[in-house]
Amino acid sequence: MSVFELSPALAEKQDITSIIVFGASGDLAKKKTFPALFQLYKSNLLPKHTRIHGYARTDMSREEFEKRVTSNIKGTPALIEAFLSHCNYTHGSYSQGEDFERLKAVITEGEKDMQTEPVEFADENDKAGRLIGNRLRVYYMALPPSAFTMVASNIKAHVYEPDVINHIVIEKPFGFDRDTSKELNMELSRHFKESEIFRTDHYLGKEMVKNIIVLRFANTFYSASWNNKYISNIQITFREPFGTEGRGGYFDSFGIIRDVMQNHLIQVLSILAMEPPKSLDAEDIRDCKAEVLRYIPPVKLEETLLGQYVASEDGTKPGYKDDPTVPKDSNTPTFAALVLHINNDRWRGVPFIMKAGKAVESAKVIVRVQFKDASSKLFPDVSRDELIIRISPTESIYTKNVVKLPGLGNKLAMSALELNYPNVFQDRMIPEPYAALLLDVIGNDHSNFVREDELDEAWRIFTPLLHQIDQGKATLLPYPYGSRGPAGSNEFPTKFGNYKATTLDYYYNDSIVDPHYVPK
Incomplete structure (x- = not known):
């Protein structure tokens, strides 16, 4: 069993x-x-x-x-x-x-x-x-x-x-912005010690998020190349193929940035970008996560793309404002793409691109690490290597690498080396995140819970942008339910994040596929 x-x-x-x-x-x-x-x-x-x-x-x-x-x-x-x-x-x-x-x-x-x-x-x-x-x-x-x-x-x-x-x-949500988060923590600290408080972000209980620390620090190749000398950009993408589904009144109070980015995705980023902890002790890990967040300046509105979904092109799916619980003048984003910069020696110059959207064409949460162009003169202008960590729906880790296409010539192609967790580890249970976190609470392990200073730094990064949106200073672009997002979303990683699309044919399971394809 x-x-x-x-x-x-x-x-x-x-x-x-x-x-x-x-x-x-x-x-x-x-x-x-x-x-x-x-x-x-x-x-x-x-x-x-x-x-x-x-x-x-x-x-x-x-x-x-x-x-x-x-x-x-x-x-x-x-x-x-x-x-x-x-x-x-x-x-x-x-x-x-x-x-x-x-x-x-x-x-x-x-x-x-x-x-x-x-x-x-x-x-x-x-x-x-x-x-x-x-x-x-x-x-x-x-x-x-x-x-x-x-x-x-x-x-x-x-x-x-x-x-x-x-x-x-x-x-979560732990507050509405930095000030309300401070108030909430102040009230909680009146009654409970920090060591008694477990702030749950269920993404920290996901198997592949827990795997990031192992992948980074237990493998020489990644440990040595995990810096701005070798990495061009990192993307963290969250996509849901459904809208608010009758929960628009609740969602409208928060929006996609508060609902997903300020908590789930920034926690993933902190693990991806932190320095090696002294040990696997909870406080050593949380010290490193909080430290890397301190190097991130607040998100700039001009480095942001925001959207709100409208009815699907065939009219079968309603728009966001068609939900009777959503105000007709709502300026709440259901899609956001933005850039974060980490101003330390390891990551200076490497853009971290976050994208999150509801009512888009597919369901997935992935981390895409794109390495820099090969410096070899033997193979100029080849596609970049990539490491992809699929957090959901099917847990996997794979790399996209340049290989020689079989044959008598020297034609190059892209192909994937994939570790699919359900296939490889068939005899192992992949736990539900809430179950894993509850087990940590019982065992008094704070490693996968958010500490007060981490939370404050996360709100510091996002609060100025959120206030600009709340004050109506941001433009929300419409996008049809079931599409890839608003105009400009596909180009956003290239425009702001040094991303370079695959130029070679990409082979997966004996087929040529879309260069952005993520193996299931």
């Missing part, structure tokens, strides 16, 4: 663990949090003594709760039933202290039930059992940001116990 790798220390944990999911009746809990907990449970990765407490304002029966939390879970009826035996639900407000007192009573009762464990004794008359280790409480906020500080305050006042290990998990 395929399972995650689990550290021996965590595998042996016998701690009493209570996981409290706030917002348990919401979509995030239903679609992500509970399926992640189930994946850990069926892989035998939750600590042995674990209770999962759902909490939300919705008054649900036990039957309604079970139906909701299992609606996105796949498993045998017996396994699902066993998982549900570890779960319960309490309804209450997020503002009333007495409701949190009731929740604490439920948690405490569950901890008492787990506090003794029968064991085998030499003396059959000795049935006392034994006490087990420390208590861990994980407070998972599957909530809108507006509820974070209220719930955190009530947890601290009515649930928190100093002799318990307390971990609070919050989901």
Whole structure:
């Protein structure tokens, strides 16, 4: 059976663990949090003594709760039933202290039930059992940001116990701009220590994002060439083939830059660009990520291309403003391409291009590292080598290299050397990002979570641009639903990022394909 790798220390944990999911009746809990907990449970990765407490304002029966939390879970009826035996639900407000007192009573009762464990004794008359280790409480906020500080305050006042290990998990968005992010962090720090706070960006739980550190620092070739002497440009691309799908009211408050770039993509960039950490310790890694972000000046509006999708050319798909929850005068971008510069010795002169769009022609998240032109006079004007890391939908790493085309002549072509993870590692489970991150929370590993100074630097980079957009100083170009993006998006990497398109025929699986083609 395929399972995650689990550290021996965590595998042996016998701690009493209570996981409290706030917002348990919401979509995030239903679609992500509970399926992640189930994946850990069926892989035998939750600590042995674990209770999962759902909490939300919705008054649900036990039957309604079970139906909701299992609606996105796949498993045998017996396994699902066993998982549900570890779960319960309490309804209450997020503002009333007495409701949190009731929740604490439920948690405490569950901890008492787990506090003794029968064991085998030499003396059959000795049935006392034994006490087990420390208590861990994980407070998972599957909530809108507006509820974070209220719930955190009530947890601290009515649930928190100093002799318990307390971990609070919050989901992005972490604020609306730099000032609101500072306010949120200030409020959280009144109630919880930084070591107790886990700011979740689920991209840091993705297998291929975790792989970047290994690829860079465990391979001599990449470690030696990962600088401005050899690399021309790096692109980080996020594409979704669907629009807001009825969630336009929520999305319109944020836009594509706040929703994707300021968090997900800047985290990927920080790992791609950071200096080698002293060790794989969480703080050493996060020190390096924060340090490289400090070298990035704020994004310039003149180095940005923004768009907003309209109805598809055939009229079958609605435009962004056709969503009844979106204001008709909305100036919120659904597409953005922009350039970031890192002004340090390693990366000076190498543009980092970010592109993100909704309602475009395909679904993919990739990193494209394009190396500089070959300096050899033997092969002038050949195409550049590229390294592509496909984060989703199918995890893979491949290189595009110049090769001799088979035959009697000396014609050159481009071809790919590909590592497709699902094909190569068929006996290994590729974990869901939320499951991987929850395991890190339980194991007290902060490596894949955002520290306060990282977050502040990310907002510093994007806040001036976001304020210009909010003030109506940016032009949004229309693009049809299902297209590649607004006019100029294809040329943007060449215009601003030193990108050079492949000039040779590109062969993949015995076929000539589009030079921008990404193997599936």
